[in-house]
Amino acid sequence: MAIDLGKVKTYGDTLNDGAMQVSFTLPVPVGDEAKEAARQIALKMGLESPAITEMADLGAGFTFFVLYGKCTHSVDFTAIKVPKQQQRILNFKEVNNLIKNELGRKVVVVAACTGSDAHTVGIDAIINMKGYMGEYGLERYPEMEAYNLGSQVPNAELLARAVELGADAILVSQVVTQKNIHLENLTELVELSEAEGLRDQVLLICGGPRISHELAIELGYDAGFGPGTLPNHVASYIAAELKRRKKTGKNDTA
Amino acid sequence: MTGLDKLIITAGYSSIAIVGMTKNVGKTVTFNYLVETFEKNAVALGLISAGYDGERFDRLTLKDKPRIYAPKGALVVTAKACFDAAAAELELLESSSFSTPLGAVLLARVKQAGLVELAGPGSVFALSKLVAKMFDYGAGYVLVDGAINRLASASPLLTDGTILATGAALGPTMDDVIKKTVFRCNLFMASALEGEMAEAARSGLEAGNAALLHRDDCALRIEPVKATIPLLAGAQLIDRCLRETEALVFGGALVDKNLIEVMELYPIPPILIVKDATRLFISPELYYRFINQGGNIKVLDRINLVAITLNPTDPCGRGYDPQMFLERMEEALSPYPVFDLVFETSNYR
Numbered sequence: 001m002a003i004d005l006g007k008v009k010t011y012g013d014t015l016n017d018g019a020m021q022v023s024f025t026l027p028v029p030v031g032d033e034a035k036e037a038a039r040q041i042a043l044k045m046g047l048e049s050p051a052i053t054e055m056a057d058l059g060a061g062f063t064f065f066v067l068y069g070k071c072t073h074s075v076d077f078t079a080i081k082v083p084k085q086q087q088r089i090l091n092f093k094e095v096n097n098l099i100k101n102e103l104g105r106k107v108v109v110v111a112a113c114t115g116s117d118a119h120t121v122g123i124d125a126i127i128n129m130k131g132y133m134g135e136y137g138l139e140r141y142p143e144m145e146a147y148n149l150g151s152q153v154p155n156a157e158l159l160a161r162a163v164e165l166g167a168d169a170i171l172v173s174q175v176v177t178q179k180n181i182h183l184e185n186l187t188e189l190v191e192l193s194e195a196e197g198l199r200d201q202v203l204l205i206c207g208g209p210r211i212s213h214e215l216a217i218e219l220g221y222d223a224g225f226g227p228g229t230l231p232n233h234v235a236s237y238i239a240a241e242l243k244r245r246k247k248t249g250k251n252d253t254a
Numbered sequence: 255m256t257g258l259d260k261l262i263i264t265a266g267y268s269s270i271a272i273v274g275m276t277k278n279v280g281k282t283v284t285f286n287y288l289v290e291t292f293e294k295n296a297v298a299l300g301l302i303s304a305g306y307d308g309e310r311f312d313r314l315t316l317k318d319k320p321r322i323y324a325p326k327g328a329l330v331v332t333a334k335a336c337f338d339a340a341a342a343e344l345e346l347l348e349s350s351s352f353s354t355p356l357g358a359v360l361l362a363r364v365k366q367a368g369l370v371e372l373a374g375p376g377s378v379f380a381l382s383k384l385v386a387k388m389f390d391y392g393a394g395y396v397l398v399d400g401a402i403n404r405l406a407s408a409s410p411l412l413t414d415g416t417i418l419a420t421g422a423a424l425g426p427t428m429d430d431v432i433k434k435t436v437f438r439c440n441l442f443m444a445s446a447l448e449g450e451m452a453e454a455a456r457s458g459l460e461a462g463n464a465a466l467l468h469r470d471d472c473a474l475r476i477e478p479v480k481a482t483i484p485l486l487a488g489a490q491l492i493d494r495c496l497r498e499t500e501a502l503v504f505g506g507a508l509v510d511k512n513l514i515e516v517m518e519l520y521p522i523p524p525i526l527i528v529k530d531a532t533r534l535f536i537s538p539e540l541y542y543r544f545i546n547q548g549g550n551i552k553v554l555d556r557i558n559l560v561a562i563t564l565n566p567t568d569p570c571g572r573g574y575d576p577q578m579f580l581e582r583m584e585e586a587l588s589p590y591p592v593f594d595l596v597f598e599t600s601n602y603r
Binding site for chain 1: 276277304305306309333335336338339340341351353354355356371373374376377378379380401402403404405406409482483484485486505506507509532533535
């Protein structure tokens with residue numbers, strides 16, 4: 001049977017049966033009433049014929065459910081358009097070759113966890129020589145000079161150090177929570193570099209568990225890297241972007 | 255019509271920055287409101303974002319965000335991937351040399367109205383180039399939507415007028431929201447220098463990236479200071495201060511430390527001069543202490559604050575009665591006009 005992409009439904013045993021499994025907790029004591037409550041929630045969610053396959057007493061008057069049902073909704077897959085990032089990921093060797101052949105000089109990268117943040121796990125995975133998941137960190141790249149300034153570095157200090165070291169890129173690691181503190185610490189670096197007339201002279205890159213490319217653009221960074229990022233992803237971006245800027249001359253602005 | 259568009263037109267501003275005090279205070283609502291009213295007046299618009307706007311959901315809270323509906327004939331600047339994914343039909347006019355993680359930044363004209371996501375270049379330099387391009391292509395007004403709490407797009411280098419969005423999301427209480435907004439407006443209100451001292455400050459910044467202005471007899475003596483970045487030059491000023499120093503000129507950011515040092519050295523501090531109010535990185539407590547001690551902060555180029563817009567609800571929590579919030583804000587921010595564009599209320603006439 002051909003799949004109708006205009007009406008995509010969830011799949012269980014047969015195409016378009018709409019089957020799905022959901023699990024949740026209700027703040028009511030285990031029992032027949034709890035089971036009926038779970039069934040009614042499922043119906044309100046648009047699940048037909050909900051079948052509760054698991055009900056577990058969580059204690060203290062809470063009950064956990066697993067149930068199956070047939071979802072009545074469908075989506076038009078053909079109408080979905082999502083802006084996607086396109087970046088070619090190079091390996092360790094390719095990055096170094098690119099820098100050597102195209103830029104002809106070492107690339108300086110300065111990294112830090114800024115503001116009040118002391119979660120250095122992410123930045124260490126990217127910078128430290130031993131690297132992460134079998135990928136060497138930037139310190140190991142022969143064509144790069146990487147400086148890890150550690151944690152709780154004030155933005156002004158990071159900026160001053162970066163200029164002293166002649167940084168091509170500044171890497172900032174930050175655990176962005178829903179409270180705006182870290183967010184505003186990230187934007188402060190951008191605003192400060194703008195006020196100092198440095199914004200177009202250095203690549204600003206942020207990373208952290210909540211960071212995506214879209215958020216990076218919103219924050220005013222040149223790029224952002226989220227969970228699952230390996231050192232060579234960051235290195236590829238830096239090398240490719242520096243090459244691009246060298247060609248377009250975008251950086252010769254100050 | 256609430257008069258927000260009229261304010262812009264009467265003042266003769268053609269490029270408007272919409273900046274916010276934080277996330278979720280209604281920057282994009284204000285942006286959309288202006289798009290709609292200007293469209294009714296049949297004005298060709300240029301639309302650009304200093305961040306990312308019109309996205310389907312908030313990247314942090316996963317909540318719905320206001321989308322951006324681009325009218326036919328408008329000029330838009332956005333990244334390649336957003337251009338490809340736009341529901342509006344766009345005609346490519348030009349590809350710029352600027353790039354984002356979502357591809358090259360493109361300039362396009364809207365052939366068929368519809369939703370767009372605007373991903374802009376972050377830097378003021380890139381934004382100013384693209385704003386100028388939109389005027390070249392015939393835009394009558396250009397709107398620059400801000401991002402989070404970033405204020406750089408309010409820079410007089412980029413836009414003629416600024417609208418500040420604020421709202422319940424800014425703080426835990428209404429008083430706190432008012433206090434923070436008033437502080438920001440106070441900084442924006444910093445008056446522009448004129449005459450002898452303005453000239454002296456400008457020539458000081460040509461020779462260095464910070465400067466001291468000393469009063470010798472009648473004339474001002476300029477002592478420029480140069481360092482790798484203005485911030486470091488600014489830090490050196492304090493060691494060169496004299497009894498007859500009348501003003502300190504900062505070529506880049508003015509930070510808390512500068513205020514503290516100046517207040518320690520002088521019973522009545524000299525005038526502190528920055529290029530514009532986007533260079534002020536100071537905390538409210540120190541600012542008010544400085545002012546109370548007789549201090550004065552001046553700018554070379556003033557930000558023209560057109561109005562303040564309000565969002566009385568925080569999508570992640572509390573909300574206030576719109577009428578009461580508006581009245582309290584108007585009282586605190588007078589003489590600036592304050593608008594609640596969703597409830598279409600303002601006492602501004």
